Amino acid sequence: MKTLICTTPGELVYQEKEMPSLAPDHAMIRIRRIGICGTDLHAFEGTQPYFEYPRILGHELSGELIKANGAPPEFKEGEAVTFIPYFNCGTCIACRSNKPNCCTTLKVCGVHIDGGMVEYLTVPIRSLVHGQGLSFDELALVEPLAIGAHGVRRAAVQPGEFVLVIGAGPIGLGIMEFARIAGANVIAMDINEHRLAFCKDKLQVAHTVNAKDADVTEQLKRITNNDMPTVVIDATGSQKAINNAFQYMAHGARYVLVGLQKGEISFSHPEFHKRESTLMSSRNATREDFNHVITSMKNGLVKPATYITHRVSFDRVKDEFESWLNPANGVIKAMVSME
Numbered sequence: 001m002k003t004l005i006c007t008t009p010g011e012l013v014y015q016e017k018e019m020p021s022l023a024p025d026h027a028m029i030r031i032r033r034i035g036i037c038g039t040d041l042h043a044f045e046g047t048q049p050y051f052e053y054p055r056i057l058g059h060e061l062s063g064e065l066i067k068a069n070g071a072p073p074e075f076k077e078g079e080a081v082t083f084i085p086y087f088n089c090g091t092c093i094a095c096r097s098n099k100p101n102c103c104t105t106l107k108v109c110g111v112h113i114d115g116g117m118v119e120y121l122t123v124p125i126r127s128l129v130h131g132q133g134l135s136f137d138e139l140a141l142v143e144p145l146a147i148g149a150h151g152v153r154r155a156a157v158q159p160g161e162f163v164l165v166i167g168a169g170p171i172g173l174g175i176m177e178f179a180r181i182a183g184a185n186v187i188a189m190d191i192n193e194h195r196l197a198f199c200k201d202k203l204q205v206a207h208t209v210n211a212k213d214a215d216v217t218e219q220l221k222r223i224t225n226n227d228m229p230t231v232v233i234d235a236t237g238s239q240k241a242i243n244n245a246f247q248y249m250a251h252g253a254r255y256v257l258v259g260l261q262k263g264e265i266s267f268s269h270p271e272f273h274k275r276e277s278t279l280m281s282s283r284n285a286t287r288e289d290f291n292h293v294i295t296s297m298k299n300g301l302v303k304p305a306t307y308i309t310h311r312v313s314f315d316r317v318k319d320e321f322e323s324w325l326n327p328a329n330g331v332i333k334a335m336v337s338m339e
């Protein structure tokens, strides 16, 4: 079968490999779509911490279930599926607490182990997710959107709340969608005017704020009737943005870090204390989030056309990959098709 391997930063190589063998409790998927995400781009650039090469990238996947070695009867061969690409141990404290998304020895497919830039991939049967009539495009978008759905669920967003989402990349856009679906008044913040315009035009976000403006706090007060946002969610991964956003919380607010950075966070303890603030991280997503995303897609509340800006066939990935790193090309989601 055909595979594409990131052999070292900056280098992708097509290689013929043997078909994978099917271990017990595993299913074989014929891959049909591969969504490209920031993690893949950073791995290619060589800026993804702790990344080991060579590695087959790709974790936003959909395809056909070819066969299963011990499948539960409700999965049919030939069925369109996606899967939860965070392979967990099943026995650690997180797994026992129904938090497989933060398993102590989590292996993310396409990050810690080889992923989906292949014709055929085997995955644990328990990671499979029914396609439920969605297209391969939609199914490959479920994972990145589930990250946002999980962040919104962590915050327990209530109808009518003002939710400030900082960072309008693919992850932040998903957070905005699921905050809206939860009934929130969404405020989008970024430093990139193109991305803020995208939020207004494509996602109908009513309020946008440029983080570079001198009067950000005043703008937030005006939007929230002086209260400030009761939920703040970071999707920048910028240390500066993360530290800065503590001041945007209303008293009693929750702050959820979906974005990730390598340094330490610091904030004023008295400011944090007087608000009785809650700070949380949000890692990956669970089956509940995947199901919520699929239902929202089926109900037409989230549309793949909003996200997919670039399309290529598998044999073009090597040549096109570098161009997706250039912000001038306006990539939100590049989608690879395998025929």
Ligand SMILES: NC(=O)c1ccc[n+]([C@@H]2O[C@H](COP(=O)([O-])OP(=O)(O)OC[C@H]3O[C@@H](n4cnc5c(N)ncnc54)[C@H](O)[C@@H]3O)[C@@H](O)[C@H]2O)c1
Pocket (backbone or CB within 6 Å): 037, 038, 039, 147, 166, 167, 168, 169, 170, 171, 172, 189, 190, 191, 192, 195, 211, 235, 236, 237, 238, 240, 241, 257, 258, 259, 260, 261, 282, 283, 284, 285
């Ligand atoms: N929680 C998880 O499991 C999970 C999963 C995937 C990605 N992530 C993280 O989510 C974050 C976002 O991912 P993405 O692919 O959307 O990234 P992205 O780089 O496409 O988007 C980040 C956005 O933040 C904006 N930004 C940067 N600095 C800012 C600042 N100071 N103020 C306001 N906006 C600022 C950028 O302009 C950009 O639009 C990353 O940190 C990524 O590592 C987390």
Ligand SMILES: [Zn+2]
Pocket (backbone or CB within 6 Å): 037, 038, 039, 059, 060, 144
């Ligand atoms: Zn991803």
Ligand SMILES: [Zn+2]
Pocket (backbone or CB within 6 Å): 088, 089, 090, 091, 092, 093, 094, 095, 100, 103, 104, 105, 106
């Ligand atoms: Zn575990």
